[in-house]
Each structure stands twice: as C-alpha cells, then as structure tokens.
Amino acid sequence: MGFGRDLKNSHEGLLKLQDWELKLLETVKRFMTQRVKSDKEYAALLLNMTQQTEKQETADYISTVSKSWSQVVRQTEALGRVMRSHADDLNSGPLHRLATLIRDKQQVKKSYQSLHQQLESHNHKVTRSDLEKLKGAYRQLSRDANSAKEKYREAMAKGREAERARERYDKATAKLHNLHNQYVLAVCGARMQQDEHRCRTAPALLDSLQRMQEDMTLALQSILEEYCEISSLLSDEIVKIHQEISAAVQQIDPLAEYQHFIDAYRSPETPEASVEFDTSLLDETDNLPANEILWNTLTVDSLQAMLSSTTEELSLTQQSLQTKEALADDLDAKIQTSQQNAERKSDCVLLLSQKLSLLELRQAVQSLRSSEARLSSQKALLDAKMAAAAASPPPPPPPPALPYEDDARSIGSTDKSKEKSSRFDTLRHSLAGMIRSPKAMLGSSTSQFFDVIPTSERPLAEQEWYHGAIPRTEAQELLRQQGDFLVRESHGKPGEYVLSVFSDDQRRHFIIQYADSQYRFEGTGFSTIPQLIEHHFSTKQVITKKSGVVLLNPVVKDKKWILNHEDVVLGELLGKGNFGEVFKGTLQRDKMAVAVKTCKEDLPPELKIRFLSEARILKQYDHPNIVKLIGVCTQRQPIYIVMELVSGGDFLSFLRKKKDELKTKQLIRFSVDAAAGMAYLESKNCIHRDLAARNCLVADGSVLKISDFGMSRQEDDGVYSSSGLKQIPIKWTAPEALNYGRYSSESDVWSYGILLWETFSLGVCPYPGMTNQQAREQVEKGYRMACPQRCPDDVYKVMQRCWQYNPEERPKFSELQRDLGAIKKK
DSSP: OOHHHHOTTOHHHHHHHHHHHHHHHHHHHHHHHHHHHHHHHHHHHHHHHHHHHHHHOOOSOOOHHHHHHHHHHHHHHHHHHHHHHHHHHHIIIIIHHHHHHHHHHHHHHHHHHHHHHHHHHHHHIIIIIHHHHHHHHHHHHHHHHHHHHHHHHHHHHHTSSHHHHHHHHHHHHHHHHHHHHHHHHHHHHHHHHHHHIIIIIHHHHHHHHHHHHHHHHHHHHHHHHHHHHHHOOOOHHHHHHHHHHHHHHHTOOTTTTTHHHHHHTOOOOOOOOOOOOOGGGGTTSSSOOTTOOOOSTTTHHHHHHHHHHHHHHHHHHHHHHHHHHHHHHHHHHHHHHHHHHOSSGGGGGGGHHHHHHHHHHHHHHHHHHHHHHHHHHHHHHHHHHHHHHTTSOOOOOOOOOOOOGGGOOOOSHHHHHHHHHHHHHHHHHHHHHHHHOHHHHHOHHHHHHHHTSOGGGSOGGGOTTBOOSOOHHHHHHHOOSTTEEEEEEOSSSTTOEEEEEEETTEEEEEEOEEETTEEESSSOOBSSHHHHHHHHHHHOOOSOTTTOOOOOEEOOOOTTTBOOGGGEEEEEEEEEOSSSEEEEEEETTTTEEEEEEEOOTTSOHHHHHHHHHHHHHHTTOOOTTBOOEEEEEOSSSSOEEEEEOOTTOBHHHHHHHSTTTOOHHHHHHHHHHHHHHHHHHHHTTEEOSOOSGGGEEEETTTEEEEOOOTTOEEOTTSEEEOOOOTTOOGGGSOHHHHHHOEEEHHHHHHHHHHHHHHHHTTSOOSSTTOOHHHHHHHHHTTOOOOOOTTOOHHHHHHHHHHTOSSGGGSOOHHHHHHHHHHHHHO
16 A cells, blocks of 8 residues: 555645645644743743842851752752753754754655656656647648649549659658658557556656655654653653653654545546557558558668667667666665664654655656656567568558549649638737737827826836846846845746845745735735835835835846837747747837747746846847847746847858858858857856857858857856756767766867867768767767868867867867967968
C-alpha cells in the first residue's frame, strides 16, 4: 500500500493534504512560540521577585527562618534562571528546527507540483499532442496524394504531360509514406511513454513524495520529543501532564500516518486506454500497413536519417542517465552517512533539503529511463526493418490505379479561399489595432483629453508605476530604498496583479485581491487598481497591519524602452524562435520597420524570465556590430521584444545563398565585424555563449551584427558557471564549458573560431560527418578541423589560436579584431 500504487489519480487530494499539513505545522509553531514567550515572562517575573525580596531584607540579625527564606529566594532565583535557559533552548532547538521543517515542506510541495506538471505535460505531448499533429498532417497528405493520383489519371487519359503528373504523384506519395513512418514511430514511442508514465515514472514520483512525507513526519516527531524533554519541569502534576503529552507524541507513526488518507483517495482500478495506430487514417490510402515501417525508394533515405538521429539521441540520453544515476547514488550515500552520524533524531531535519534534491535527481533518472525505453523501442523497430530489408534493394512505391472518367475534380477553389482568408486577416489586424488604441480612434484632440484625466482615473497601463509583466527578479532589482514600490502583472498567473515594495531591508510582494468587483489588500476596496494605490500612497495607510508596509516612492518605468502593444503593428511571420514566433512589424510613431519577438503566454515563468533577459542585456549596449534593441512591450501578455529589422537575414543562410558571389575580401570583412562586436561585449563582461553563424545577422551595406542573446550572461568577474548540456550547441562550445560548465570570453573565442570556419566554408556545418558526441571526443583527443578551401593561411592560423585547449592561451577579441583588420588590408 502506498502513494505510487494507490493514488495515481489523486493529485488534487495530495495538494490538499500538503496544505493541511502546512497549516498544522504553522499551528504547532505558533504554539511553541507562545510557550517560549510565556516561559521567558515567567522567568523574568521570578527573577524580579527575588531581586525585590533581596532589597527588603535587613542584616540586623541572622535566624534559621531568615536562612531558610534566603535559601528559598536563592532557589527561586535558580528556578528563574532554569526557566530562562529552557526558553532559550526551546527557541534555538525545536522552534528553529520546526521553522526549517516548514520551509522544507513548502519546498517539497512546490517541487512536487513542478515535477508533476512536467511529467503530465511531457506525457500529454508525446501521447496526444504530437500524435494529433501527425494525424492532421497525415490526413492532409493523404488528400494531397489522392489529388495527385487523380491528376495523374486525367493526364494518362488525355495523353498530355503524363510524366510531370507522375512526378507530382511520386512526390506526394513520398511525403505521405515518410509521414506514415514518422507516425508509426510516434505511436510506438507514445505507447512506450504511456506505459512508462503509468507504471514507473508517475508511481516513482508519488512514492518519492510519500517517502519525503514520512521523513518529515519522523522529523516532526523528533522535534516534539525534544520539546517534551526541554519543557518538562519534573513536578508531579506537571510530570503527569507531560507524560500525557509524551504518550500522545509517541502515538505518531510515520508508516501508518497516511493510511486513512490513502483509503479516502484511493484511485479506481480502471485501466488506461492503450495508444494504438489510428486505422481510420488508412481509409483513403493505397493499402498502407498499420504499425509497419514502409521501406521503398521513396523512404530509404529518410529511414536511414531517422535511424541515425534516433541512435544519436539514444546515446546522449544514456550518457545523461549514467551521469544522473551516479550523482543520485553519491548523494544517497552522503545522506545515509549523515543519518548514521547524527547524534539526535531531530538533527535529521537538516538533511531534508538534501533528501529533496535526491528526490528530484531520482525523478530525473526515471524520466531519462522512460526516454531511453521510448527511443530504444523506436530504434528496435527501425533496426528490424533495416535488417530485414538489407538483403535486397528498396522496391518502388505501388503505382496508382488506372483512371476512370467519373473521378474528375474541380480545381481552383483552394486558391480563392486562401485569398479570402488573407483579406480577412488584414482586416482583423487593422480592427485589433483600433480597438487597442482608443487615442488613435478618437484623434489628436481626444488625446489631449486623456492627458488631463486625474492620475488615479487613468487606465492602469498609463500609470508610471505600472511595469506590466516584468519578471519578479527584475522588479526586485528596481526596488532599492525604503518605501520604493511598483505594480506588475504576475508571471506565474497572468491576469493577477502584484504590488512589490522595498521595506525594512527586504523586498515584499503583495497580491492585489479582487472580489465583488473591488480591488483591495485587506481593508477598503476600490473599483480600479490606480485608485487603490493612490489611496495607500496619499494616506500612507499600511498595506496590511501585519506587514506594516507603507508606500513612499513610486518606481517609474523606463520610458526609453517601454512600448505599448498598440505602438507596434505586426506584419508577416518571419520565423519561429525558442520562445515564440518572430514577426516583421511596423513602429507606429515613425513607421519604422522592426523585428518583433513574441513570447508564448503558456510558457513557465522561468522561460519568460529567460526571454526577457535578452532585452535586459541589450538595453546596455550600443555598437554598430550588435543588433539594436528598440524596446519591450510588457504591459500585458503576450510579451514582445522589438528590435531593429536586419534586412539580410541570418548570416548562415546568407552564406549558403550567396556562396557563388562572395569574395574572400568580403568574408574577411564579415570576420572583422564579428570580432569588433565581440570585443565590445568582452569589454562589458558579457559572455554570449551561443556565437555561431546562425546567430549573426547581415544588415544593409553587408555589415555583420551579433544577435540572439538568449543564452548570454553578464558577470562582474567575466566568468559564468552552469551545469548540464541541455540546449548547448556542442560543436560550437569550448571544452572547459562542456566538461566543467565554465563560460567566459575565452570560451566565446573558441566559438568565434568555429564561426570563422563556417564563414570560409560558406555555411558548411562544423565537423562534417561527425555527430555531436564524436566531435566532442575528437576535440578532446587533439583533433582540429582542416583549413577550408577558400580560407587564407593567415586566417586559418587565427582559427587555430582560437582553438587552443587551454583558455588562457587563446587571444582576446581586441587582438582578433586587430589581426584580422591587418589581414584585410593586405
């Protein structure tokens, strides 16, 4: 009996349980605090009594009564000192450990919620979302293939352009067959993911949570035991009372603690529906087999690529799994040793944070095992097919059936519907801009009316102290002295507003409550947030009685960089970034063309913070070889970062597209531009961490600009440490960063050497023919890429200096700019 086996569908119940336990611990903490206070007051009273008594005594004579009385007074004074000592021991012992336990229990709940959300999100993506996307594409390609088949029939019947029709049919069929294979693999992986999630990953999380809960129950028991020991006064009456308390404490049994809860929230035994191949997809296809890989002349190349990609991903997953398992085993051993060396059971409270880290590591291991099993099942399916087909060449796809006269279809409706949709989208964007900007709708005269409205009556977005959806960390950086305040939209809960204040040397955050159409903290309600803030600011009324916080200084937003969403009109889609879509846009104030990066509203708060970190870094920089920030739109969701529009696009695509036109002199000029931009960043202690051709842009006049600062860090000492290789560009990253997580300008110089190689190879992927892992291993053995065909020897020598294994031996960017500038002049 346990969480993992019996509570698979009781997530909400578990959250209620943890909330209830936290309330109980807070009650225990208040109780102990009152006990410490009362014992100190009692001790002070006893000591005061003895001091008053000593003042009243006279030294006229000595008697047995006076001696006895003096002993009584002295013992009473000793009792006061004992009581004061007990109060101090209670405060530094059980009460301190209880506060630690409460913090750890809050962190356990937070970690459980986060891990549960990640598991559910990943499981839903693999078993539902990804499959639904593939199914939609499958149906579309089926229709496309059928359409091509019909056109081929017509061409055969008419005897005109049959060969071209056949080529179109082959292409459509190839797309369908390749997608079919992807769908078969996805179903295979989803089935395995579902089994792993149901049978291992989710139960492992629940069992880990139960173990943490039981450890915390044991820790609470030890705290209460120590409380009993310290607070006992050994009188018959009090001993009897404390015996009852001790007996009650001894009733605590961590193993039986959750028995009633499990019985109340036991999950039903109904089995989850298994993931199966949707055979309805085959209704309109030419006898494609369900759950079977197609191997023919149309799919052979993609199957080999799939197998290679799956094998590489499986290898990386297995390596990461081994690393995580080793870390978990080491931490487990340390915890066991610390438990054995603990003098008291209550000391184990201090190990709970380590146990929480172990829980998260174990969950990461279980998740990697699920990924390993899923990838292994897909690889096995591909291996089996490739092995069975190895003895013979791939067959051609089946030919289409002969055409019939009554199978003709009308042509042209699709283009008309697309044209209609485009006109509708244009109208919708125009109306949206008018609705969002009332000043624009009402004209310039009405704009003056807006400017004379009292401050508290203006909309929230127009308040100078409202900073929109900025991250909590950025808000805290803006609060620097007593009484500083601002209002922001919560990142974790869009639509909820937070007042952030600096008070008594700490940053405090208050959720603005909204109920019955009124905004308030704990007192009077107001119909708008500006009225609420104006009331507290002007009257200096405390935000809450408990906090005693008063609003003194509104922190005004930086208008230089803040834009309203209405200031930007989105245009055509340019592409997709790591956090959302990128659009071409127009800045309304001067009709300037800009690039607009958008952030998905459903991203976790930590990713939204990473999204805005690029803008926070670029605010500080102004250099012709660094892409320029125009502003940010954080007043509401979705958040925008507005940047200069660089007409030439990314450098990698530019190299590949213009490779026949580019001269060596021009390539050197691009290299100097990149070195100049990086030298500027180096002077600002900025570490880019993702320097590559794909992250550079080509502006008018063939000027190269450094871009994409999503992974960048600005450190005072010029060194940034990070662990993990997730989303790290392996082939561009220096060895010390891959091995030890140490990033610096020296590691950027290594990446710059790779950028030089990309430049003079005209966009070839580095370490051609090698996987990420193979390239990493070869670099460790001393391998360095050969000189590209178009590369001058002097430039190749610069590359080799950039690729020195020891970071201290690599040149500075200022040296690279100087040396390449000299080469350009030759």
